[in-house]
Amino acid sequence: MQTSDIASLKAEIETLKPVRRVGRVVSVEGGVLHVAGLERVARMGDQLRLSRRDGAPLGGEVLQLRSECIVMLPDAPSDGVSLGDRVVLLEAGLLAPSEHWIGRVIDPYGNPLDGRSLLRGPEARYLRGDPPSPATRRALGDRLETGMAVFNTLLPVVRGQRVGLFSGSGVGKSSLLAHLAKHMDADVVVIALVGERGRELREFVENVLGPEGMKRAVVVAATSDRSPLVRRRCAWAAMTVAEHFRDQGKHVLLLADSITRFAEAHREVAVAAGEAPALRGYPASTAHTIMSLCERAGPGGGEAGDITAIFTVLVAGSDMEEPISDILRGVLDGHVVLDRKIAERGRYPAVDLLRSVSRSLPAAASSEENALILDARQLLGAYDQSEMMIRAGLYSEGSDEQVDRAISVWSELDRFIAEPERQNTEHSFSRLALILRRARSGGGARRASGKSEGVQATRRSAPPEHRESSTQVAVARGGRGIVLG
Numbered sequence: 001m002q003t004s005d006i007a008s009l010k011a012e013i014e015t016l017k018p019v020r021r022v023g024r025v026v027s028v029e030g031g032v033l034h035v036a037g038l039e040r041v042a043r044m045g046d047q048l049r050l051s052r053r054d055g056a057p058l059g060g061e062v063l064q065l066r067s068e069c070i071v072m073l074p075d076a077p078s079d080g081v082s083l084g085d086r087v088v089l090l091e092a093g094l095l096a097p098s099e100h101w102i103g104r105v106i107d108p109y110g111n112p113l114d115g116r117s118l119l120r121g122p123e124a125r126y127l128r129g130d131p132p133s134p135a136t137r138r139a140l141g142d143r144l145e146t147g148m149a150v151f152n153t154l155l156p157v158v159r160g161q162r163v164g165l166f167s168g169s170g171v172g173k174s175s176l177l178a179h180l181a182k183h184m185d186a187d188v189v190v191i192a193l194v195g196e197r198g199r200e201l202r203e204f205v206e207n208v209l210g211p212e213g214m215k216r217a218v219v220v221a222a223t224s225d226r227s228p229l230v231r232r233r234c235a236w237a238a239m240t241v242a243e244h245f246r247d248q249g250k251h252v253l254l255l256a257d258s259i260t261r262f263a264e265a266h267r268e269v270a271v272a273a274g275e276a277p278a279l280r281g282y283p284a285s286t287a288h289t290i291m292s293l294c295e296r297a298g299p300g301g302g303e304a305g306d307i308t309a310i311f312t313v314l315v316a317g318s319d320m321e322e323p324i325s326d327i328l329r330g331v332l333d334g335h336v337v338l339d340r341k342i343a344e345r346g347r348y349p350a351v352d353l354l355r356s357v358s359r360s361l362p363a364a365a366s367s368e369e370n371a372l373i374l375d376a377r378q379l380l381g382a383y384d385q386s387e388m389m390i391r392a393g394l395y396s397e398g399s400d401e402q403v404d405r406a407i408s409v410w411s412e413l414d415r416f417i418a419e420p421e422r423q424n425t426e427h428s429f430s431r432l433a434l435i436l437r438r439a440r441s442g443g444g445a446r447r448a449s450g451k452s453e454g455v456q457a458t459r460r461s462a463p464p465e466h467r468e469s470s471t472q473v474a475v476a477r478g479g480r481g482i483v484l485g
């Protein structure tokens with residue numbers, strides 16, 4: 001038996017407490033239970049276990065503390081609960097992740113969901129831990145290999161970056177996350193699946209992620225039938241697992257699907273606790289809850305590794321102003337928008353490049369690479385603006401040099417965005433450079449030397465710092481009204 005196994009066993013034994021604090025149910029009202037006898041010892045967020053006279057035990061959490069009782073929010077419907085039922089106070093919101101969890105599917109309490117036994121780690125951590133102190137935290141790190149041409153080049157992801165992935169349902173968020181889980185640079189991948197249906201969870205783990213994706217992954221899941229407490233806890237548990245590996249010096253990729261379901265679970269819990277619904281039904285504590293979760297991801301400090309995170313957000317229609325997107329954009333270092341129209345024509349991932357931004361630019365790319373990115377964005381932008389005319393046959397070739405170039409290269413650029421990258425970022429950039437060179441020569445044949453040529457020449461001869469700032473401007477413009485705060 002290895003030392004780590006013995007440590008895990010010891011930790012398991014230590015959880016068996018000889019003394020337990022016990023209270024009794026005194027009333028059941030509006031989905032919450034009032035329990036007397038624990039009000040002097042319980043703390044907010046502590047876990048509880050109620051023994052029904054007949055039937056399975058019922059878990060729950062301390063929601064309010066009053067002078068004469070505590071209010072318990074149960075994990076499941078309180079059918080079968082009667083007055084006088086015993087309620088045991090368990091330890092606070094702790095989780096003890098372990099190396100053994102890699103390759104496994106667990107629930108937010110650290111119990112296995114794949115039918116095999118699972119050991120706890122030697123050290124329990126707070127589920128709602130603090131982010132690394134800003135004073136010791138490193139800056140964003142190096143560019144990562146993502147296994148996709150578009151994320152290697154036009155929307156780079158660097159170590160410690162926090163990215164939002166926004167789209168309506170069924171546009172390909174989960175599939176894209178699975179691809180990144182398999183191919184992106186990372187030592188460990190932690191995946192939080194909040195509020196998926198049971199069937200979807202199985203399908204995701206077995207088919208979408210598959211054995212290849214599971215090899216270095218820990219999946220933490222709370223399906224939609226679980227109580228809001230469990231669903232909310234799922235995101236915290238996954239973050240806690242990520243922090244465990246980060247503190248061992250590893251580079252962790254955290255994929256959270258979805259923050260919207262996390263926020264909805266929080267809304268249910270907070271409203272049950274008596275908080276008033278505010279912005280579109282979300283109580284005021286929602287913003288803080290989301291931001292403090294996201295803030296825990298990012299670069300570490302000292303010997304610790306980093307947590308690179310991708311959070312998915314469900315947006316109805318293209319409403320990027322709905323409260324959850326709005327809150328998240330403030331804490332993210334980039335956002336990727338997937339568009340239903342693009343998915344409908346079968347181009348996956350359905351990244352809408354013009355509405356997506358990586359804040360790791362321009363620092364994450366060399367000046368030559370930034371020039372290529374700028375060129376590609378301008379061409380896609382030019383095409384986008386004239387697309388109606390082009391499709392209607394109203395555009396006449398030669399009227400605008402940039403649009404001519406865009407037309408000549410658009411389908412290749414569009415395909416490029418969908419390309420998986422089997423080699424490396426350098427290869428992705430040389431593919432992009434090749435495509436853009438073709439555009440240059442295609443447009444160049446028709447181009448009358450004049451104003452546009454002059455613009456080209458100025459940009460080519462501009463010093464690197466000038467070029468970089470122009471990339472920033474283009475990136476901000478590309479954001480089309482969703483520029484980050």
Ligand SMILES: Nc1ncnc2c1ncn2[C@@H]1O[C@H](COP(=O)(O)OP(=O)(O)O)[C@@H](O)[C@H]1O
Binds near residue numbers: 172348
């Ligand atoms: N890369 C892809 N290639 C082909 N089809 C895809 C791809 N990504 C997504 N899809 C299609 O879109 C559907 C929904 O994808 P999914 O990732 O579950 O969306 P979301 O998580 O946004 O709801 C999939 O069932 C599949 O039919």
Ligand SMILES: [Mg+2]
Binds near residue numbers: 170173174175257
């Ligand atoms: Mg999904």
